[in-house]
Amino acid sequence: MKAESNDKPDIAETLGIDRASGDGKSGKRWFVVGILAVLAVGTAIVLWKGSGSSDGVRYRTQEAQRGGLTVIVTATGTLQATNQVDVSSELSGIIKTVEADYNSKVKVGQPLAKLDTSKLEAQVTQSKAALESTKAKILLAEATVRETRSKLTQLRKVRALSDNKVPSQTEIDAAEAALDRALADVAGAKAAVSQAQATLDANQTDLSKAVIRSPVNGIVLTRSAEPGQTVAATLNPPVLFTLAEDLTKMELVVNVDEADVGHIQEGQQATFSVAAYPNRTFEARIVQARFGSKTTSGVVTYETVLKVDNVDLALRPGMTATADIVVKRIENAVLIPSAALRFVPPVREEKKAPTGLLARILPRPPVSGTQRREDSAGRKEYRVWTLKDEQLVAIPVKIGATDGSLTEVAGGEIEPGMAVVVDTAGSVE
Numbered sequence: 001m002k003a004e005s006n007d008k009p010d011i012a013e014t015l016g017i018d019r020a021s022g023d024g025k026s027g028k029r030w031f032v033v034g035i036l037a038v039l040a041v042g043t044a045i046v047l048w049k050g051s052g053s054s055d056g057v058r059y060r061t062q063e064a065q066r067g068g069l070t071v072i073v074t075a076t077g078t079l080q081a082t083n084q085v086d087v088s089s090e091l092s093g094i095i096k097t098v099e100a101d102y103n104s105k106v107k108v109g110q111p112l113a114k115l116d117t118s119k120l121e122a123q124v125t126q127s128k129a130a131l132e133s134t135k136a137k138i139l140l141a142e143a144t145v146r147e148t149r150s151k152l153t154q155l156r157k158v159r160a161l162s163d164n165k166v167p168s169q170t171e172i173d174a175a176e177a178a179l180d181r182a183l184a185d186v187a188g189a190k191a192a193v194s195q196a197q198a199t200l201d202a203n204q205t206d207l208s209k210a211v212i213r214s215p216v217n218g219i220v221l222t223r224s225a226e227p228g229q230t231v232a233a234t235l236n237p238p239v240l241f242t243l244a245e246d247l248t249k250m251e252l253v254v255n256v257d258e259a260d261v262g263h264i265q266e267g268q269q270a271t272f273s274v275a276a277y278p279n280r281t282f283e284a285r286i287v288q289a290r291f292g293s294k295t296t297s298g299v300v301t302y303e304t305v306l307k308v309d310n311v312d313l314a315l316r317p318g319m320t321a322t323a324d325i326v327v328k329r330i331e332n333a334v335l336i337p338s339a340a341l342r343f344v345p346p347v348r349e350e351k352k353a354p355t356g357l358l359a360r361i362l363p364r365p366p367v368s369g370t371q372r373r374e375d376s377a378g379r380k381e382y383r384v385w386t387l388k389d390e391q392l393v394a395i396p397v398k399i400g401a402t403d404g405s406l407t408e409v410a411g412g413e414i415e416p417g418m419a420v421v422v423d424t425a426g427s428v429e
Helices: 023-052 118-161 169-209 338-342 357-361
Strands: 057-063 065-081 084-087 093-098 111-115 211-213 218-223 241-244 249-257 269-274 277-296 299-309 320-337 380-388 391-402 406-412 419-427
Touching (some): 169 211, 320 391
Antiparallel strands (some): 065 249, 084 241, 269 320, 320 406
16 A cells, blocks of 8 residues: 655755765765755854944044033124113204214214204293393382381371370271382282292293203214204104214123023123124123023023123124123033034834744844933933944933033943044945
């Protein structure tokens, strides 16, 4: 009887070796099997090593260094005069003459412009006439007092000589009342004189204000007054002149972003530049860091005032300036490129894992990846990467201040001269 055929293919059949072969062919058969096994194992080892390497990626590195670090906050703003005064007119009228022009240097009390004073002069003349009239009324009232007093004295003498018979008591009382009225008229006339004098003083003051004078020693920045222009004295009178008291001392008001305002303190030094002098740097110093905020297009900023010396008058009010404020200086610190903190190892492409016999006899390749960690306080732990045997190795670090390009290492196993990875440079061919 014939034995049942086996459904599974025989190894010998797969390798093309006849079982019926004699011992002469047995050595050849095992030799071929050995060669195939060696080739399979070698291929698997190469694949496994390749998966545990850097996947053929080249990296750009930079060395950590030791040196000084200057932390700078950049802000923009405008230059302003230390004391800027807007000059208007308290009176309504027509401007007759203009005595100052743009860039004119003026002193305190110097005329800037004059109004037409015809109406004011007429009012002063009228007030003087009213004052003289009231003074004349005082003389008239005093004369009446003397007359009534003399009459009263005469009546009292007659009554005394007639043994109180004539004149009657009624006539005496009437004379005394007339004297009191005369005295009252004198007092009223004197009060009218005071009122007339006050009116005259007010009109004379208005007449003096018809000449618009400089309130400070300075320079004329703007002038909007023109001869023949009508000026209306209202709650918001028009500005005729804008004066700057002293342009040798100016202020730079910059807007500091809310992310940087915590570093700003009074007394910090700064430098700034303006478009008019692109190759020149000016010195400044913070004199005030204001707490009030401003929101523009959703951006919150805080005004900071810097004192500026402008002895040569090169700077002018209204210029836009970009200031670099030095908020911190660090000496002899270990510094790494800030790009090293932003570097994230590339994600490797998943490779097909071996199956069957190779999966059982070979270990699985290591799994790569980067996970962010946090310490017990919930703070983010920073890591930088270096290369050892062409493999990426993570080094935990604590960072300090930064100027954008370099960052201080406050803690961690980073030494000057150590190369840290900052970016990928392509793949190895």
